[in-house]
Every structure is written in structure tokens, then in C-alpha cells.
Amino acid sequence: MTTFRARPVVVEMNHLPDPCAHCGARPFSVCSAIEDQDLARLAALAHPFTIEAGRSFIDEGDPAENFYNVTSGTAKLFKLLPDGRRQITGFAGAGHFLGLAVSRTYSFGAEAVETMRICRFSRPKLRVLLEDFPALERRLLEAASNELVAAQEQMLLLGRKTARERLASFLLARAEGQIMLPAGCSHAGRAEAISLPMTRTDIADYLGLTIETVSRTLTRLRTERLIEIPTPSEIVLRDVHALESLASGLN
Amino acid sequence: MTTFRARPVVVEMNHLPDPCAHCGARPFSVCSAIEDQDLARLAALAHPFTIEAGRSFIDEGDPAENFYNVTSGTAKLFKLLPDGRRQITGFAGAGHFLGLAVSRTYSFGAEAVETMRICRFSRPKLRVLLEDFPALERRLLEAASNELVAAQEQMLLLGRKTARERLASFLLARAEGQIMLPAGCSHAGRAEAISLPMTRTDIADYLGLTIETVSRTLTRLRTERLIEIPTPSEIVLRDVHALESLASGLN
């Protein structure tokens, strides 16, 4: 049980005897498709490591050699234009997978917002895993479908909502844990206080706005008593109903 | 921006002895995952329909009972806000599948742009098919991954590109068949003349603009000799390089 084999090229050695079995993110992640008795095989292919806040670990255009699974912390995923304009396409928290692309190269970049832990799988090894565990493929399809639904919702936001509506939508989505937590992990009640680990610049690039507009809009929501802003990275929702009607385009 | 009108659907019986084997869309579609000898089983579950131009066949919020596969023609997929603002999230041509949602209800609406033919599968039957043909599930995952990449590209467009850049991106994507044809069906050469079966309103709702801006921007691209507009629904690309640099955000 405590036997320990040396492994090839690992960023960080895996000291735990059974890391996947004790992974806090497993219930949320695609790894839950693997039964307990097969976890050792999963663990043998998973290379866990830590990424510090601000570090980028996927570059758009690089060969798509790895598949990642976030176990803690938060990443931002983004696309860039040559002149530096950036669109953040999503935030990935514990349980999220990254790098599903069919293409030979990554179509997006990824960078840690907070210090995070992720598991890396080489794509060939993932392929083997998928063949041996059809349930894993099913879970991936399910997860991809959910991502697609979220992406369409975001297109509606970017294409048709005003700045106020975008911020309201964003805050509510955060409150519902739709952004940082994996799909399927629904909370019974909605937290009124939400944390914003990302900067104003990140929020702006996620919502298709500028930092000034984000700041002004939040200030206005505060003066209208819809929210409180105890600190820049912490927001309390004071009038969830008003925010919801804003977010859905009414008013 | 337009308000949305729902219309009924035309149903049609399946008269052909072996429809899937003779389906022109099969090479492009997820159905290509099914081997020839198993096509009869696929055909037994597929209900082919014709849908007339302008008819809606999926309503957002309705129970997600069916899965669809487009065999010819074009559909637009969209999301609505209560006040009628609309965002078209994509156009689905031959080979495209629709209705993958994990959710109990559809998260988007769909309407025929041109008269189209589609195959309907009930979700329970699709589930059986997926269990019997793992390759089908793999193809679905592949297709969903490609959709996701396209969705991220569209988020970049909606969040960060100017009207000119959006139109240039749209025209080039049409020319490359990225919009109407399924992923993986790449043309060797790029067609210079492209058809626009959708209205200006549809283009505007796809690009997050108004019809006036679409019209003006196309006119400007014409006066700058980047395109020609023989008829409103037909456009010739005269300077692909200039359009490409526009679309990628240079200039």
C-alpha cells in the first residue's frame, strides 16, 4: 500500500499513497466517473502540481499536449487579438477540466488567478483512459455540453446586454457558484456575500467592458443599494430580486 | 434587433427503405461513427422531417425531448431576452447536431433559415444508441469540443471586436464554410463568392449589432473595394488578405 515507484518527468513528486482517492475536487470533476477500485490507474496517469497566482500554464497556439483538471484555486481562460485586446472566455475552478480541444494546438490561453493545484494528463494517456472507462467519456461529454450552454449564455450577455445587466449577471452567477464551481454543484441557498478573486481588469475582459465602466457600474449599483462593496474583492448582494430582474434584461 | 414569432412544425413519414445509407450529410455528421452494417438500426430510430423556411422547431425552455441532426438547409440557434433582444449563437448546416443539452429543457431556440431537412431522435433512444455505439459518443464529444472552440472565438468577436472586424470575420468564416458546414469539412480553396441565406437582421443578431450598422459596414467595405455586393444575399470577397487582417484585429 505504501509502495512508491519512481515516475518519469514530473514537475512535482506525488507523495501521497492514493492521491485521487483523497482529492477534494473529485466529487465535482469528471474523475468521479472512475470507480474507487480503479482510482489507482487514474492516479498513475495524473501528474499533480501547483501553479502560483499569475502564472500562465497554457498558451494559445502551443501544441495541445496535455489535458488538465483543476483541483483547487482558479484559472482564467482567454483569447487575445494581436494588438493586446483580450477576451476572458471563462473562469475555471475546482473540478473544471481544460484542454479538451480536438485541434492540434490550444485555441486559448490559461493563467492562474489564485494559486492553484491542477492534475495534468498527457493526451495519449488520456485517450487510453477514455477507452478503458467509457463512463469517463460520458462525463466529459456532459461537462462539454454544460460548457456549451454557459458559452451561449455568455454570447447573449456580450452581444445584447448593457453594462449594468452584465455586471448584475456576473454577480448573480458568482453567487450561484456557476463560475468558479463546476456545473452540477448547486448550493441550496444563495450566498449573499461573494468573493471576487480576479482583478477589475479580469472582470472587464470577461464582460467585454473596460475597467472604468466596471468600476463606475459597481459604484452605481452600490449607490442604488443593490450591492455593498466592503472591499474591492468582496461584494454583498443587498437586493437579489432587483439584480435578477436587471440581469434578465428587465428595467 | 427583432421580436420573435413561433410557428408550428411540419411532420413527415419516412418512406425510404434505407435513408441513412443514402444520407448526403452522413460523411459530415456524427452519424459517420456508425458502420454501414449497423445503419439500419440508426435508420430505425431516426425520424426525418422537412421544415420550411421561417419555421421554428425548438423553443427555449421547452422540455428537451429530442435530439436533431441537420441533413440539409440551415437553422439559426438563438437566445432571447424578455424584451425581445435576440442573440443568434450560431447557424447549423448539414451535418450539425442540435439539442445535446444535459438539462431538462432546451437552453436555446432554433428556427429554419432556409427550408431544411432534419432527423429527429428521441433522447431515450439516443441514449440507447450511445450505449451500443461508443464511437458515436466519441464523435459527439469531438463535435461538442469543436462547438466550444467556435463559441470561444465568437465571445472574442462579441466582446472585443469592432463592427468592421465582426463583419470581416463573419464573411471569412462563411467563405471557409465554418458556419454552415460541419467542422472537419474543410475546403481546399476558399470560395470568393459566398451566399448569405440569412437576413440582415439575422446577421446583426449573430454579430451583436443592429441591421443599420451591418448595412452601413458592408457598404463601406464595398466602397473600399474589399468586397462586392451583387445582390444583398450574395457577396464576393475581392481582397481576402485585407479582410483577414481586419478580422484578426490589425489595421
Added chain:
DNA sequence: CGCGTGCGTTGACGCAGATCAACGCAGAAA
């Protein structure tokens, strides 16, 4: 300590694209 640097906020101003309005044209109906 003073100084710099990064981040967020606020104000003044400008502009890309939205809004409001008019018109041309083709196809359908009478």
C-alpha cells in the same frame, strides 16, 4: 522613512454604433 508601483475610483470628453426616420425596390395581392 520616502518612494515607487499596482490597483481601483472618479471626472471630462469623444466617438462608434444605436436610434429615429425616410426612402427605394421587388414581389404579392387585388
Added chain:
DNA sequence: TTTCTGCGTTGATCTGCGTCAACGCACGCG
């Protein structure tokens, strides 16, 4: 034929958000 209706184009004007600029504050460092 005339009239109507839907679609696209064009012009005049407006405005939400971007741009440019200044400033406050917290934090780290010499």
C-alpha cells in the same frame, strides 16, 4: 395597373461606453 408589405439602404441625431487623465490608497522595498 395600383397598392401593400418586407427587406435593405442611407441620413441625422443621440448616447452608452470608451478614452484620456488625475488621484487615492495599500503595499513593498531601498
